[in-house]
Each structure stands twice: as C-alpha cells, then as structure tokens.
Amino acid sequence: MKIVVCIKQVPDTNEVRLDPVTGTLIRDGVPSIINPDDKAGLEAALQLKDSVGAEITVISMGPPQADAALREALAMGADKAILVTDRAFGGADTLATSTTIAAAIKNLEYDLVITGRQAIDGDTAQVGPQISEHLSIPNVSYAEDIKVEGNSVIVKRQYEDRYHTVKVEMPCLITALGEMNQPRYMTPGGIFDAYKEKEVTVWGLNDITVDTANIGLKGSPTKVAQTFTKSLKAAGTKVQLDAEESANFIVEKMKEKFIL
Amino acid sequence: MDFTLSKEQEMARTLFRQFALNEVKPLAQEVDETERFPVETVEKMQKLGFLGIPMPKEYGGQGCDTLTYVLAVEELSRVCGTTGVIVSAHTSLGADPIKKFGTPEQKEKYLRPLVSGEKLGAFGLTEPGAGTDASGQQTKAVLNGDHYVLNGSKIFITNGGKADIYIIFAMTDKSKGTKGISAFIVEKEFPGFSIGTKEKKMGIRGSSTTELIFTDCIVPKENLLGQEGKGFGIAMQTLDGGRIGIAAQALGLAAGALDATIAYVKERKQFGRSIAKFQNTQFQIADMATKVEAARNLVYKAAIAKDTQKKFSLEAAMAKLYAAEVAMEVTTKAVQLHGGYGYTREYDVERMMRDAKITEIYEGTSEVQRMVISGSIL
16 A cells, blocks of 8 residues: 655744734744644554555655654654755645645555544634645545545544544545644654665656646635634533523523624 | 765664654653653664674675764663663673674674574673773683683663673683773573572663673583683773664654753743743753754764774763763753753653763763873874
C-alpha cells in the first residue's frame, strides 16, 4: 500500500505571543513544528505501515525551511519526503494551495492520502477536502480511527455528539483529527539517517503540471478583510428541566434574543 | 571555529528535551522521594534507542556521535539527575569498553543487547580499599582451565542490581601491581555473583548503587576483556569516556537549576516587585548563566575530542572538573535565590543541589581530575 501524507510546518502556537499594540502574532524566535493534526495523520500512516505494511511519502508545500518538518517525518519513520516549493506558489490561499499540492500528488502513485483536519495557524479545514476534489477521489474528514480491510478503509468519523463508521474504497483521502493518536517520538538514529542517508526531494513549478493562473497569489480568490482575536464566549447557563419545560425555556430565550 | 550544532544534533536535542519534559520530569520528584529505580523510563528509552546513541549501527546502535549522546544526558539530567546517570553509566561504562576492547564474538554477544537496550550495563572498579587509588584492587581472578574464578567485592556500583552485564576489574597477578589487573565481562546470572547492600544516598536517589559480591564466581575464559594484565588501561580509558557522560550530567543539573531559578525569580514578589528586578538577582543569574555556558563549551569540546582525537583525557578531565563544580555552585545559588522554598522538597532545586554533589565525587573526584590535568601539563 502506498500512502501520501500531507504535512504543514506551522509556528508552535503554544509559544506564540501577541503584540499588545498591533494585535498581530510575534513570530520571531517561535519554534516551528509539524501541524498537530498532520502529525496525527502521519502517525496513523506509520501505524498502518507497522500493521499491514505501507510505503509512506510525506509531502509539504512551503518555504525551504519546511525541510526540517519533512526530516522530522522521515525520522519518525516515513520513507520518502517531497518539498513543494517555488516563489510562484507564494501567497496562496486554500484553493491555490490545494491545487498545487494535488498537482504534486498526481505525480505519485497512491492508495491513500492523509491530511490533517486543519492547521493551527489558519484553522480553515479546507485544504484536505479540496485536494480530494482535485484528485477526484472520495474524502472522509474528521477521522478518529483508520483501519484497512482489503481494498477499503474503515474510518471512524467524529461528530460533536456521535460517530459515523464509514467504509470507503481506496484510493481516497482522509483528514485526521489530532486526538486520534499520540504521535511517536523520533529516534536519535532516525534523525541522523533523515539528514545523512535520506533525501528530501524538492519540486518547483517546473516539476508539476498546473495552470499558473490557479496557483500562488493570482490563483487565490480569498481576500482577507480583517484578522482579529476571537472574543471569549461567556459561560453558558445550565438548567435541568424535563423535555417540555426545556423546549419552552429555549423558545423563551430565543425570543429574548430576537431570534424568534 | 564553529560552535553551532549540526541540524541533526539540534533536532536530536529537541527530541531529548521533549522526552525529558513529557516522560522524565513528571517522575523526578517521586523517584527521588521513594528511591525508586525508574524502570518504566528505562523501558521507554530502550524503545527509542536512547541506550545506544553513540554506538555502531552494525550492532543495533543508533550510529550517532558522542556529542549527540552528551546532549541526551544533558537534557535528561536537566530534569532528573537519576535518569541522566542511568544512561551515562550504561553507555559510557557498560557498553563503551566492549565496543572499544571487545572481540567480534564479545560484541555480538554483549554489545548488541546492550546498545539495543535489551540489557543494561554497569562497571565495577571501586572497592572498599580501592577508590581513587584504583591500583589497590583486592578482587582476585584465578585462571582454572576454561574459566576464571573471581573472589572479592565492589562497592558504589551505579546500576548495580539493575544491570545485566558488568565490566569487572580483578587482579590476575597481584605482584605486578596495576599491570596485574584484568577486565572481565560478567553476566548477572553467573554462579557465585550476587548483589550486596544497596546504598542510601544523598542524591541521585532513584539510581541503584550497590555492592557486588563475587564468591568463587565462574567467568568463562572468553569473557576476558582485552588481554590479561591490560585491565588498568581499559579502566582508565573507559573512565575518560565516562567523565564526559558525568560532565554532561553535571551540565544538565546546572542548566536545569538555572531554568527553574529564572522562572522562579520572575514570579516571586518581594517589596512589591518581582525579585528579578533586584540587581543582586540579576547579577547572580548572569554569573550562573555564564558559568553554565562555559561548562557547556568544555563538555561539548570533550565530546568532539572523543570522536576526533586518539587521546582526550585532558579534555574529559577539564570538562568533568569544571562542569561538576559549576553544577554544585549553580544549584546552591539556585536554592539561595529560591529562599526558604528552595530548601523544601516541593521545589526541584533542592533535589538538584543534592544530585549535583555526586558529580564532584564519582568517576574520579575533582581532586583526581586536577591530578590528571596537571599531570598532562607539567
């Protein structure tokens, strides 16, 4: 089985501080990490490699520094790594990003593509599903568990209040939740091999087949109007009532807020 | 002169730091309080290859350099001195002499399980009457056909009782003095080998320090390490490497005490402001940080020397001497800056100060390091 895992290098938000005057992120000196949901996706792939055997290719689109994230993935046990980097890809929104990554994946053989649900520096949760659209393969998002059965995968999808168990034929794309596992540590020897014996293949614009109108800033229809820190919600009210009283209570509250 | 770590060394440091913070730090206080050998941590480290970092891949080691191993001991000791010395004694004293002096058969049989971490290693040189004067060995080994018979005892053996494989020194010819000392690879299960008293220590209380007792202990002839009569040289060369490990432990303890103190002085308020605002605190922290960095440079230089030079006794002795004394000084200042809280077991610096003291004593006291250093200069 061939698995492609998409990862993104992101600033460690645990270490990010906000500039008190401008309200923007202070990124200087902030360590970069593999996006947690992506790392869980990589761990899921490594577990499949351990249990049923798989060749894992990690792929990342980003600046040259993203090499470190790919080396980390190699040190955890991935087999191959590809860095998709080119000035032409810069300024991409989720659509242009997914277009570029999908074009890179089209160069590869794969049965399964795994991405994280969303990145902690953007929280859009769009790139994974968009890649599946570009590749014309089914997408199962919010995976909490992945099992392989013959030519299919059985995915436990998490909802707020329930699970769905979905069986889907490969090739397909799965977006992984950070909660699905505890990613393994690298090993010291794995790190040394990642730098001394393994390669990170670098692909630029000329290595993928893509319409330049659909990539980078030009290919990005999203316009950011404003960024702001989400205000904290007040603590909710808890009441214990029977079903009918509860319905009445909710209707009253909605009337109070002019929702009804 | 390049003082920067390579990318792989940097990434390895990140790994060791994450492991130390997530897996080791939460246990450090309890392990000290209860004098419990942290067996679960050793199992985790085994799975991750931490017990064979500077060891050849052909025997299942990680194939990294000595500096990367030093980074591991430093980062582990930064949160727990006990864990640091378990790795150091195993790697530098248990596995390294077999790597350096073992036959291919000995490496296959003993180095392989040691570097994979399947078995833990230890080193037995010190005796009640042979500490700094290692030549005063009383343990005897007599060749009897296809085996040696060992009689005697060793004391203060790190990983004693927990280790499976021991490098043991014994007199094969008392009349020849140091030239009559030989080294042996002894398995825990060999008949006539037993573990004696476990020491109750001031610091590194989770590490198992015991007596080893040999009563007509049968050691196969093929377990002689190196040649007969060459044991003293093997011991001294092994200790050169061991001192780099202990220097890294001392460095880690000093760095850990500094970490804790920086966090504390920013929080602690007296006279209406954090004590970090007082010049005394600032100057103390400046001195501590400078000494930690100077120790780090000496320790890393010794680690590089081990991989690049034939002899590195001088570098190892300087690193061990300085790092150990810095560890004692910095942890003591850390307790002082914590005030009354620092004297309680609620705060890590109390344990770190107790842990630091041993680094001035074992694997050659500070006085021995000064003898080695002056001996190679004068």
